[in-house]
Amino acid sequence: MLAAQIPAWVDHHALDASFPHGYGMPIPAGAGEGLRAAAMMHAEALAPSTTAERHAVLFGMRSSTIIRDEDAKEADATLKLLRAHLDDVPLDILQAACRAYCNVPGRRFFPKSAGELRTFINPMLYERRARAMRLSRLADEAERADARAAELAADPLTPEAMREIIAAAKLKVSSSARIMPGQQVAA
Numbered sequence: 001m002l003a004a005q006i007p008a009w010v011d012h013h014a015l016d017a018s019f020p021h022g023y024g025m026p027i028p029a030g031a032g033e034g035l036r037a038a039a040m041m042h043a044e045a046l047a048p049s050t051t052a053e054r055h056a057v058l059f060g061m062r063s064s065t066i067i068r069d070e071d072a073k074e075a076d077a078t079l080k081l082l083r084a085h086l087d088d089v090p091l092d093i094l095q096a097a098c099r100a101y102c103n104v105p106g107r108r109f110f111p112k113s114a115g116e117l118r119t120f121i122n123p124m125l126y127e128r129r130a131r132a133m134r135l136s137r138l139a140d141e142a143e144r145a146d147a148r149a150a151e152l153a154a155d156p157l158t159p160e161a162m163r164e165i166i167a168a169a170k171l172k173v174s175s176s177a178r179i180m181p182g183q184q185v186a187a
Contacts, residue, residue: 002128005041006135007034029149032142039135042128049091054083057091061098065110078112085114089121093128097121 009028027035049057058079070078086094097120102108111117166173 002038002042002045002131006038006131007031010035010038010138027138027142027145029146030142032139032146035135035139035142039132039139042132042135045092046090046125046128046132048088049086049094051083051087053091054086054089054094055079057094057098058082058086061102062110064098064102065108067110068112078110082111082114082117086117086121089125090128093121093124096124 009031062075062079067075089097094117097117100120101111101117
């Protein structure tokens with residue numbers, strides 16, 4: 001399952017909500033690679049099903065629903081139209097949508113249009129696209145934070161360098177903010 005590919009520290013509820021700036025989650029150092037891999041898996045899972053896969057799923061659903069009185073040519077045309085109109089749907093989402101369609105209480109006829117199934121497909125498709133995008137953004141943020149931390153670690157600010165900056169900028173420093181010899185400056 002795709003959710004298992006998301007690093008364990010990621011709160012899935014927060015990931016699916018639209019919080020600004022990293023979706024409200026603190027990002028641990030070095031998390032970019034895991035986030036990027038999860039984003040790639042979600043993006044790859046958006047690959048559409050094949051015609052044969054769609055046919056098998058729809059044909060199976062046909063036996064789970066009430067069939068309208070139609071001749072063989074009309075039934076074949078309905079299946080062809082459904083296969084064509086659902087050509088962008090990944091296999092697992094199509095299977096889940098067909099199960100959901102069949103399990104809605106009441107009498108369910110075999111759908112004549114893709115719109116009847118899109119009611120179930122679109123929320124799942126949107127969630128997967130949104131997760132891929134949000135995981136990618138979190139990965140970008142993690143990589144920027146790691147790069148900034150490496151940059152700061154490579155060029156630590158020493159008390160002498162701080163005094164030079166203060167002198168060059170002609171800043172006035174209060175006595176409580178003065179840098180003492182041997183004092184470490186937080187980066």
